Amino acid sequence: MKKSLSLVLTAILTIGLAGCGAKKDASAVNANATTNNDKKVIKVGATPVPHKEILEVVKPLLEKKGYQLEIKEFTDYVQPNISVNDGELDANFFQHVPYLENMNKEKGLKLDYTVKVHLEPMGVYSKKITSLNDLKDGATIAVPNDPTNEARALRVLEKAGLIKVKDGDLVTPLDITENTKNLKFKELEAAQLPRTLEDVEAAVINTNYALEAKLNPSKDALAIESKDSPFANILAVRKEDKDKPYIKALSEALTSPEVKKFIEEKYNGSIVPAF
Structure with a gap:
């Protein structure tokens, strides 16, 4: 009888310890989850x-x-x-x-x-002209080649009165509907645009790259994006x-x-x- 009782108590104690171990393991997992x-x-x-x-x-x-x-x-x-x-x-x-x-x-x-x-605000910059009115027929303008910034650049040029573009979010030069000066567009990576100013009449440049090139958007841009831009x-x-x-x-x-x-x-x- 004593021997049976002893075995029962041992089993209960073992289960209890296992339960404590499981709780500790669960706590450790929770702690790790918090850390992660x-x-x-x-x-x-x-x-x-x-x-x-x-x-x-x-x-x-x-x-x-x-x-x-x-x-x-x-x-x-x-x-x-x-x-x-x-x-x-x-x-x-x-x-x-x-x-x-x-x-x-x-x-x-x-x-x-x-x-x-x-x-x-994205801006239009040039080292060859001081006003967009001075752009000659057939002049080349460099724009970013990624879809969203290219569309954004074309909208800046449209607002400046140089071109007209179809409605849409991701427009390209193929979507230009009016181009009275027969402007040409050179599509390049955004980071390269400041370096093209020696080769093109103008470039539409993201402000971060303009600032790196020591261009001041509020002073040097010939046209600039509206501050209510999304x-x-x-x-x-x-x-x-x-x-x-x-x-x-x-x-x-x-x-x-x-x-x-x-x-x-x-x-x-x-x-x-x-x-």
């Missing part, structure tokens, strides 16, 4: 101006919250999205919503955005990461009063806060 859901080092891809400059302002703001920001510099508009999608980066900061949506469609990416940070630059992330603590912390820092003040004072109207 947050991270203390945030890797962000950005083009140099103004995106990297703005992220430098964000660094100390994140440090106060216990995060370290690592910035990887890019000079193209394709690789930053690929790197985020593949998990090499946590986020990127260089593009507007239409460009991101088009990249998702073309490359099969699963990216989204959290906040709109600033607008970079092309605000965003923080892009993987869809599954949007609500993670480190992404929320980064988004809050990018739309902080400190960043707004920096944009307004540093760029003096050539770049406009979008928050």
